[in-house]
Amino acid sequence: MSDTALPQVVIVGAGPAGIRAAEALVAAGIRPLMIDEGSRAGGQIYRQPPDERQRSKKSLYGFEAGKAAALHARFAQLLPSIDYRPDTLVWNCTPGQLDLLHAQRHVEQPYTHLILCTGALDRVMPFPGWILPGVYTLGAAQVALKAQACVLNGRMVIAGSGPLLYLLAYQYVKAGANVVAVLDTARLHDKLRGFPSLLRQPVTLAKGLYFIAWLRSKGIRLLDSVQAIAASGDQQISRLRWQRHGKTTDIDCDALATGFGLRSETQLADLAGCEFAFDTLNQQWLPTSDADGRSSVEGIYLAGDGHGIAGADAAELSGRAAALALLQDLQPSRFGTGDALATQAQLRQARASNIRFRQGLETTFPTPVHWARHCPDETIICRCEEITAGQLRHSVAQDGTREINRLKALTRVGMGRCQGRVCGAAAAEILSHASQQEVAAVGRLRGQAPIKPIPVSVALAALAQGNPNHAKDGQE
Numbered sequence: 111m112s113d114t115a116l117p118q119v120v121i122v123g124a125g126p127a128g129i130r131a132a133e134a135l136v137a138a139g140i141r142p143l144m145i146d147e148g149s150r151a152g153g154q155i156y157r158q159p160p161d162e163r164q165r166s167k168k169s170l171y172g173f174e175a176g177k178a179a180a181l182h183a184r185f186a187q188l189l190p191s192i193d194y195r196p197d198t199l200v201w202n203c204t205p206g207q208l209d210l211l212h213a214q215r216h217v218e219q220p221y222t223h224l225i226l227c228t229g230a231l232d233r234v235m236p237f238p239g240w241i242l243p244g245v246y247t248l249g250a251a252q253v254a255l256k257a258q259a260c261v262l263n264g265r266m267v268i269a270g271s272g273p274l275l276y277l278l279a280y281q282y283v284k285a286g287a288n289v290v291a292v293l294d295t296a297r298l299h300d301k302l303r304g305f306p307s308l309l310r311q312p313v314t315l316a317k318g319l320y321f322i323a324w325l326r327s328k329g330i331r332l333l334d335s336v337q338a339i340a341a342s343g344d345q346q347i348s349r350l351r352w353q354r355h356g357k358t359t360d361i362d363c364d365a366l367a368t369g370f371g372l373r374s375e376t377q378l379a380d381l382a383g384c385e386f387a388f389d390t391l392n393q394q395w396l397p398t399s400d401a402d403g404r405s406s407v408e409g410i411y412l413a414g415d416g417h418g419i420a421g422a423d424a425a426e427l428s429g430r431a432a433a434l435a436l437l438q439d440l441q442p443s444r445f446g447t448g449d450a451l452a453t454q455a456q457l458r459q460a461r462a463s464n465i466r467f468r469q470g471l472e473t474t475f476p477t478p479v480h481w482a483r484h485c486p487d488e489t490i491i492c493r494c495e496e497i498t499a500g501q502l503r504h505s506v507a508q509d510g511t512r513e514i515n516r517l518k519a520l521t522r523v524g525m526g527r528c529q530g531r532v533c534g535a536a537a538a539e540i541l542s543h544a545s546q547q548e549v550a551a552v553g554r555l556r557g558q559a560p561i562k563p564i565p566v567s568v569a570l571a572a573l574a575q576g577n578p579n580h581a582k583d584g585q586e
């Protein structure tokens with residue numbers, strides 16, 4: 111690449127997608143800037159603990175230890191050829207510029223090209239008692255284990271939907287935790303329906319079946335078809351109630367890890383002005399892209415779970431594909447021909463197969479969205495602003511609210527620290543049900559900067575530096 115054509119390529123996210131994107135760019139002679147709010151590369155699945163809490167790759171990643179080791183080693187090789195900035199949050203994205211938070215300071219970062227590999231977070235469903243101390247998401251429970259080498263204390267229940275349920279239970283029991291039950295909301299009927307699609311990836315399926323058999327062999331109570339869970343306790347959770355086949359059961363417990371699949375982290379794509387469409391597989395509004403990750407905004411590319419959940423292997427493929435697309439757009443004569451095109455076609459095919467498997471997982475572990483629709487009026491939906499399901503329904507009945515941003519303006523749902531990342535999905539389900547519309551019809555919560563909490567001093571510094579785009583972001 112000639113010096114005059116040097117682009118400033120920024121990759122946000124040092125997970126599987128970001129690392130493979132960096133690898134492809136470095137191979138083409140580009141030195142990308144890679145930013146991650148975490149301290150170490152690897153993303154969610156291959157998260158690395160700090161030096162003082164190191165454990166063997168086998169105990170951290172189980173069956174995926176080989177893949178984790180390969181990705182970490184590749185990243186170490188890439189380090190001299192990339193500009194890596196860990197512990198740095200990208201909190202805003204405007205045309206040609208990112209706003210960063212690093213060491214409590216504001217930094218402006220220009221870019222010509224951006225690859226967003228921002229990953230996902232747990233999908234949360236509200237139920238009575240879900241905000242009690244002692245109730246965690248599956249992801250948070252796993253982060254405690256991987257990053258802090260500790261498990262949730264006491265008698266623990268794991269409940270929700272999705273394959274992470276059994277993986278976490280396996281990892282926790284192996285680490286010595288006292289897991290007393292795994293409560294799966296999926297029905298046997300769902301599992302039988304999804305099974306044929308899961309045969310597309312027999313090795314992954316075999317691992318899942320192994321976790322279940324192993325947990326059974328340890329005497330862990332595994333139940334499917336669980337409905338209507340409710341946590342209770344004075345200072346923190348001490349009891350969990352659920353229904354199954356019409357029967358109510360209670361169990362004493364000290365901790366609950368709960369989750370219902372994952373949701374893509376799309377806020378930066380939103381602030382960058384990318385087009386969005388409602389995706390029925392992910393039950394979420396996602397930034398649109400072509401098969402190689404080109405977004406609707408020139409120079410912005412999307413990869414990994416941040417533009418639809420497809421798993422870590424697919425994230426690696428899409429990271430590479432997005433980088434190749436970027437290279438093609440930069441230098442069509444060099445990268446738009448022969449081998450590069452063939453590689454891209456292979457990547458597309460492999461990723462499509464991963465997505466078909468994902469469809470099977472959705473059938474096997476459907477998200478119980480009716481939990482949000484029918485949750486009791488007094489259940490808190492937005493924990494930042496303490497907004498209940500009843501307040502949302504009241505707004506629909508009283509004000510005729512039919513659109514999610516209007517609901518936000520009237521009730522403050524999704525206006526707090528999480529900016530709707532946690533409560534947005536449930537609020538949309540409640541609005542859709544109460545206003546008798548499809549969930550896609552209630553619209554999408556518009557992103558606002560800062561996408562995650564930042565110190566006021568940093569926001570003021572950003573305003574003082576006078577990026578004209580900050581004025582329209584509107585928040586303190």
Ligand SMILES: Cc1cc2nc3c(=O)[nH]c(=O)nc-3n(C[C@H](O)[C@H](O)[C@H](O)COP(=O)(O)OP(=O)(O)OC[C@H]3O[C@@H](n4cnc5c(N)ncnc54)[C@H](O)[C@@H]3O)c2cc1C
Pocket residue numbers: 122123124125126127128145146147148152153154155156198199200201227228229230231232248249250252253277372375378413414415416420421422423425561
């Ligand atoms: C909590 C959690 C646990 C998971 N555990 C497993 C597991 O055990 N097994 C499994 O198969 N799958 C797991 N998954 C799914 C798996 O993580 C993904 O399929 C895979 O990691 C996707 O890779 P990715 O590169 O797209 O994103 P990730 O691996 O999620 O990487 C995204 C990276 O982007 C960074 N980032 C995001 N936004 C910003 C920002 N604004 N500024 C700076 N940095 C940012 C994050 O810090 C992160 O390092 C988990 C997902 C989650 C959310």
